[in-house]
Amino acid sequence: MAKGVLERKDIPQEDTWDLESMFSDTEAWENECKRVEKLAEEFPKHLGSFTKDANSLLKALEDRDNIYRAISNIYSYAHMKLDVDTTNSQSQSLNDKATSLYVKVEEKTSFLVPELLKLREEDIERFLEDNETLKLYDQHLKNIMRQKDHVLSAREESILAQMGEVGGSPEKIYSMLNDADLKFPTIKDEKGKDVEITQGNFIPLMESKNRRVRKDAFKSLYKVYKSFENTFAATLNGDLKNNIFNSRIRNYNSTREASLNQNNIPLSVYDNLIKSVHENLDSMYKYMNIRKRALELDELHMYDLYTPIVDEVDFNIPYKEGVELIKRALSPLGEEYLEGMNEGFNSRWIDIYENRGKRSGAYSGGSYDSKPFILLNYHDTLDNVFTVAHEMGHSMHSYFTRKNQPFIYGNYSIFVAEVASTANEALLLDYMIKNVKDKNEKLYLINHYLESFRTTVFRQTMFAEFEMIINEYLEKGGALTAEYLCKTYKELNKLYYGPDVIIDEEIAIEWARIPHFYYNFYVFQYATGFSAAISLSQQILENREKAVEKYLGFLKSGSSDYPINVLKIAGVDMTTVEPVNNAMKLFSKLVDELDKLI
Structure with missing residues (x-):
């Protein structure tokens, strides 16, 4: 890769992810938005009827899944398009539109779970016996019904939902104080130059070979926190009391x-x-x-x-060498895993290099119907090779899950998310x-x-x-x-x-x-x-x-x-x-x- 940060248009296509496999162009994306908005508007027709029998319940669940499957494609495409060039005003607009549509979908489908929880478990069992296709949703329905004792009446749930913003205030106050308002002092770095301590450079300063720099950074940063200790105690106290209130009211x-x-x-x-x-x-x-x-x-x-x-x-490892190293290291996972991973490396799952305006860091994303895309900002370091291996682990988890599970089970819990x-x-x-x-x-x-x-x-x-x-x-x-x-x-x-x-x-x-x-x-x-x-x-x-x-x-x-x-x-x-x-x-x-x- 050429030195210096390239413009997005200068990155070779083979080093970018293949978003065209999701939507051929913006017009196709816009048309899908219109279709999903219409489906969301129509969804409340199920209210009052979908808990009457097995067929009605199945139809409501299938309609909901079709909407969420489509909106996840819309949203994934928009935010990934924005992430590779955050300066692009058209991409900003697409992302805003996708977010608004997602909120609308959630609003139009929000009645489903509260209404389901009005049913008795024996009603659900009877429905499952009555309709073979509905059995697909057995685990999904069990998981909803499992929490029945902790869900309140529709009115109480509505009040709690409206209180959500108030309950989140301590965390917001903490975030504003910690991320925006706190100002840390300036210390001398290894070369005797003034450097202001920030949240971003604190750990690099703590990694300094110069012990005086480490000590100064450590003492200076925590002196500031100490001067606000009662405020921080109050915000944490408020946040935990909100959680206690919610846990008690939910039994x-x-x-x-x-x-x-x-x-x-x-x-x-x-x-x-x-x-x-x-x-x-x-x-x-x-x-x-x-x-x-x-x-x-x-x-x-x-x-x-x-x-x-x-x-x-000094591990200097260009991307292609890093990929070969990862392939050798992961060979114990067997042929099926390696074939899938090779597909990822060869089929433009990965947006590899940094360009001007690209979001920092790395992640594995995509939707149920898309490739399990990976965003990188690769530089030729050992840490970056580990990042590729890490994100490929996420993407292979998604790849195998989506290939083998229906949409309703096509994701995985946060509890297991970091395992692969x-x-x-x-x-x-x-x-x-x-x-x-x-x-x-x-x-x-x-x-x-x-x-x-x-x-x-x-x-x-x-x-x-x-x-x-x-x-x-x-x-x-x-x-x-x-x-x-x-x-x-x-x-x-x-x-x-x-x-x-x-x-x-x-x-x-x-x-x-x-x-x-x-x-x-x-x-x-x-x-x-x-x-x-x-x-x-x-x-x-x-x-x-x-x-x-x-x-x-x-x-x-x-x-x-x-x-x-x-x-x-x-x-x-x-x-x-x-x-x-x-x-x-x-x-x-x-x-x-x-x-x-x-």
């Missing part, structure tokens, strides 16, 4: 139960994660001791945790560690792997435990003061990082800069997903009986069953401690290997 025993019930996740999954990580903290303590020795420090502080302990290794992507990264890392010749490169890769464990399993589990503690405290009538939050958070850092790390006073306020505490028991899924992926990749590498077959079965399952059951198909039971313990065993083994090499 749940706790906010945690209410949150996990959305995907039918047992509380034991959450508890087992924390239990397993606690039982394996010795390996984290050993890793921290190695970090202290490698950095040749008398004291290891919290601001020393992000700086690399291995000198930067992380498994790909694990297989790539394993392959590179086993095949690298240079000692420093091997050290770098092992440390990269260990840091993934530290930040995704240990740190996210610590967040999950903090979230559980403060919710339970509030539910029992406690007051979430800044003092209580800081004390609780600091104690958890002591527990998770161990005796070789000085737990600086400033870290006590770190909870104030973590937006995930407003996501209502979301973060534990990072740790469970990572653990499941590690467990599965190890089974595949060890050639366990039918491991690949089971894994492909998982990728093909979509949401045809609850996420816990779908993972069991793959060979991982997240209701037990085994998957997290297996991941912890690999972490311990890598720590020992690093110890020998360092």
Whole structure:
């Protein structure tokens, strides 16, 4: 690729994704919008009649699915077209129109679930017996009826919906304060130049080889947070109280139960994660001791945790070389997987390179009927190769799900969403560690792997435990003061990082800069997903009986069953401690290997 950022028109077609396979041109897209709008306008005709018999129910569900299948094509096309050139006014207009149409579709179909919940379970069973085709919706209907005890009357649901915006105020206030209003001081960088600390450059500053830079950034940032600690405590308190109100009014025993019930996740999954990580903290303590020795420090502080302990290794990997590396690394997944992946690399699933106006970062997207598209901004770095492997994991999950499931089950739960992507990264890392010749490169890769464990399993589990503690405290009538939050958070850092790390006073306020505490028991899924992926990749590498077959079965399952059951198909039971313990065993083994090499 030529140096400098290219204009969109200068990117070769073969390096862009094939949106024409969705709609030949804007006129075709506009015509589909008109068709869907008409279908949405007509949909309320089902109100009052669709719960009378099996045939009427089937027709309503099929009509709804046809509308959502079409609007997802419309919306995916529009937002992907905008993402490759956010400066294009026509694309902005398409995206706005698609969003408005999506809102209209949701509004016109919103009566369906409340009306369904007026039925008794025996009514649903009778309908399923009366119409063979309706049985396709068995799991879908069961999932709706499962939550019947937690759904209120139509009037009460309407009041709660109208209160939603008010209930979301604490998070909005937090976001405005954290992202817009907070101003951080200026420090001197490695070269003695002034640099203003921002949310975006804080971690790069913490990765600095210069310890004075790290310390200054750390102390300066958290000094600002400390000066607003009571405001941050109030916003978090307000957000959690809103969740408590909603959980109680919906007849749940706790906010945690209410949150996990959305995907039918047992509380034991959450508890087992924390239990397993606690039982394996010795390996984290050993890793921290190695970090202290490698950095040749008398004291290891919290601001020393992000700086690399291995000198930067220059992996220069052009895109095509990266693709070949990924293919070799993922060969244990077998012929069927590799054929699908080759189709992705050769059939313009991927928008590869950066261009002016293109959205930053990377993602896997598309709709049920489209290719499972991938957006990249590829540069020739090792991190970018891992990004390709990661996003291809998501896209292959989508590819197999859409090929094997009807539209109603053609997606997958957030609980399992990161499994396939992380498994790909694990297989790539394993392959590179086993095949690298240079000692420093091997050290770098092992440390990269260990840091993934530290930040995704240990740190996210610590967040999950903090979230559980403060919710339970509030539910029992406690007051979430800044003092209580800081004390609780600091104690958890002591527990998770161990005796070789000085737990600086400033870290006590770190909870104030973590937006995930407003996501209502979301973060534990990072740790469970990572653990499941590690467990599965190890089974595949060890050639366990039918491991690949089971894994492909998982990728093909979509949401045809609850996420816990779908993972069991793959060979991982997240209701037990085994998957997290297996991941912890690999972490311990890598720590020992690093110890020998360092």
